[in-house]
Amino acid sequence: MWLLYLSGFVLILTLMTILWLISLILKNASIVDIFWGSGFVILAWFYALIKPLPLQTWHLVLLIPVTIWGIRLSLHIFKRNHSKPEDFRYQEMRSRGGRSWPVKSLFSVFWLQGILLWIIALPLGALHQPVMSHQPVLSIVGLAVWLIGFFFEAVGDAQLVRFRANPANRGQVMNQGVWRYTRHPNYFGDSAQWWGFYLISASMGGWWTILSPVIMTYLLTRVSGVALLEKTMESRPGYKEYVRRTSPFIPWFPRKS
Numbered sequence: 001m002w003l004l005y006l007s008g009f010v011l012i013l014t015l016m017t018i019l020w021l022i023s024l025i026l027k028n029a030s031i032v033d034i035f036w037g038s039g040f041v042i043l044a045w046f047y048a049l050i051k052p053l054p055l056q057t058w059h060l061v062l063l064i065p066v067t068i069w070g071i072r073l074s075l076h077i078f079k080r081n082h083s084k085p086e087d088f089r090y091q092e093m094r095s096r097g098g099r100s101w102p103v104k105s106l107f108s109v110f111w112l113q114g115i116l117l118w119i120i121a122l123p124l125g126a127l128h129q130p131v132m133s134h135q136p137v138l139s140i141v142g143l144a145v146w147l148i149g150f151f152f153e154a155v156g157d158a159q160l161v162r163f164r165a166n167p168a169n170r171g172q173v174m175n176q177g178v179w180r181y182t183r184h185p186n187y188f189g190d191s192a193q194w195w196g197f198y199l200i201s202a203s204m205g206g207w208w209t210i211l212s213p214v215i216m217t218y219l220l221t222r223v224s225g226v227a228l229l230e231k232t233m234e235s236r237p238g239y240k241e242y243v244r245r246t247s248p249f250i251p252w253f254p255r256k257s
Helices: 002-026 031-050 057-081 088-120 122-126 136-165 185-202 207-223 226-233 239-245
Strands: none
Touching (some): 031 088, 057 122, 136 185, 185 207
């Protein structure tokens, strides 16, 4: 198994290095965000192609959902970022990095995210380890958790796009649809999907890869997701009331005013 993971590590760092070179030409490190979802898809099918054991039908229970999640996420971010300036987070990092930013960005952005991607993708490799027996009930539970997460992420993103496209909503707080039940349906959905992926992998012997959904959930809630977004939104009119009424992460019925 370690050879499988080592091969995946080399592949991801190679792809991230190529992406870094492209970012230097474009002067835009935001392209790494577009690659994030599709990077998991590439790694998942890479593991499937060089696996030490034959690909079984039940492996598709994980491979297909990961592919749907990753491609949808990359397309969504591409549409959102296309023809727009570099994301403000990378602009701030570029400003702090000064003249050495081009080199620093390889390590602090591209390789760092590549290593995180590789670690979070542990369940995708564990899928192909020798296993005494498959637990289909756990796979079904994992698939159900993934479907719930996919619904909240995909629907939340689509509703937010429509909300922002209406000029009348400029400066307003999105509190409609699934956004009534959680302030971050897209981040909750992302986290839930990775818990689903973990459960499917665990049903085939990958129980030890629990670090994957734990890291993903931590990143989404404490690092680049919820914490960062709420800091930028706290001064918006009506947001404090929205915070008071709405669950911060796990969907729940809104509190009464």
